Amino acid sequence: MQKVFKMTTPATFDPLTLTFNEAGLIPAIAQDADSNEVLMMAWMNADAIRKTLQTGRVTYWSRSRQSFWIKGESSGHVQELVDFRVDCDRDCLLVIVRQTGPACHTNRRSCFYTAVRDGDETELMSPMI
Amino acid sequence: MQKVFKMTTPATFDPLTLTFNEAGLIPAIAQDADSNEVLMMAWMNADAIRKTLQTGRVTYWSRSRQSFWIKGESSGHVQELVDFRVDCDRDCLLVIVRQTGPACHTNRRSCFYTAVRDGDETELMSPMI
Numbered sequence: 001m002q003k004v005f006k007m008t009t010p011a012t013f014d015p016l017t018l019t020f021n022e023a024g025l026i027p028a029i030a031q032d033a034d035s036n037e038v039l040m041m042a043w044m045n046a047d048a049i050r051k052t053l054q055t056g057r058v059t060y061w062s063r064s065r066q067s068f069w070i071k072g073e074s075s076g077h078v079q080e081l082v083d084f085r086v087d088c089d090r091d092c093l094l095v096i097v098r099q100t101g102p103a104c105h106t107n108r109r110s111c112f113y114t115a116v117r118d119g120d121e122t123e124l125m126s127p128m129i
Numbered sequence: 130m131q132k133v134f135k136m137t138t139p140a141t142f143d144p145l146t147l148t149f150n151e152a153g154l155i156p157a158i159a160q161d162a163d164s165n166e167v168l169m170m171a172w173m174n175a176d177a178i179r180k181t182l183q184t185g186r187v188t189y190w191s192r193s194r195q196s197f198w199i200k201g202e203s204s205g206h207v208q209e210l211v212d213f214r215v216d217c218d219r220d221c222l223l224v225i226v227r228q229t230g231p232a233c234h235t236n237r238r239s240c241f242y243t244a245v246r247d248g249d250e251t252e253l254m255s256p257m258i
Contacts, residue, residue: 011247013245027156086244087243092170114215114216117213121215
């Protein structure tokens with residue numbers, strides 16, 4: 001009797017099971033794996049998700065430049081993917097990352113450095129040196 | 130000489146200084162003040178922001194119902210506002226909250242309970258009892 005070999009293929013997550021907006025984008029929140037700080041929010045399309053999962057380097061879609069945005073490619077402030085999460089409605093992502101340097105283009109650790117308290121805006125952190 | 134009294138009015142944050150999308154909405158990420166967990170992401174319009182700041186009860190705009198969504202109003206799973214943050218581009222909000230019960234409509238603490246690991250989806254948390 002001929003031996004039957006069962007071929008096993010590695011599981012592959014299909015980004016098209018997610019819900020994208022009318023521009024084909026989904027919001028992605030980046031959270032620091034060590035400090036738990038929320039660092040930034042940006043957008044991904046299906047291909048940016050594939051690249052992020054394949055390379056382990058967080059890759060967004062730049063709406064202003066209409067191109068992939070491999071976070072830190074020019075600045076060196078890369079985001080190494082630690083965990084990739086999907087929300088209950090499958091229309092928002094949470095990427096847990098190891099952030100090199102500041103996440104914000106203003107050179108601050110997080111983009112959320114402004115608090116609104118008693119009707120006034122307060123700056124919570126300074127740019128990193 | 131007549132005495133001049135200087136009237137001081139309390140500072141008031143103007144939501145219209147923020148950048149809203151074409152539907153008049155801005156994404157708002159809710160993070161737990163104690164555990165630092167990212168709980169959910171939903172949307173606010175200018176009036177939902179005003180209500181959130183005035184009442185201290187986090188209020189979103191429900192896109193499906195096209196109405197205010199005072200989080201927890203029917204379920205009791207309210208979000209008490211601890212801090213209100215704006216990002217560098219003023220097009221995303223981070224609300225730090227004290228969450229009563231689960232934040233997710235599936236009864237889980239956070240909406241981000243699914244991880245994608247090695248191409249497979251894994252459930253990270255069970256519904257709360």
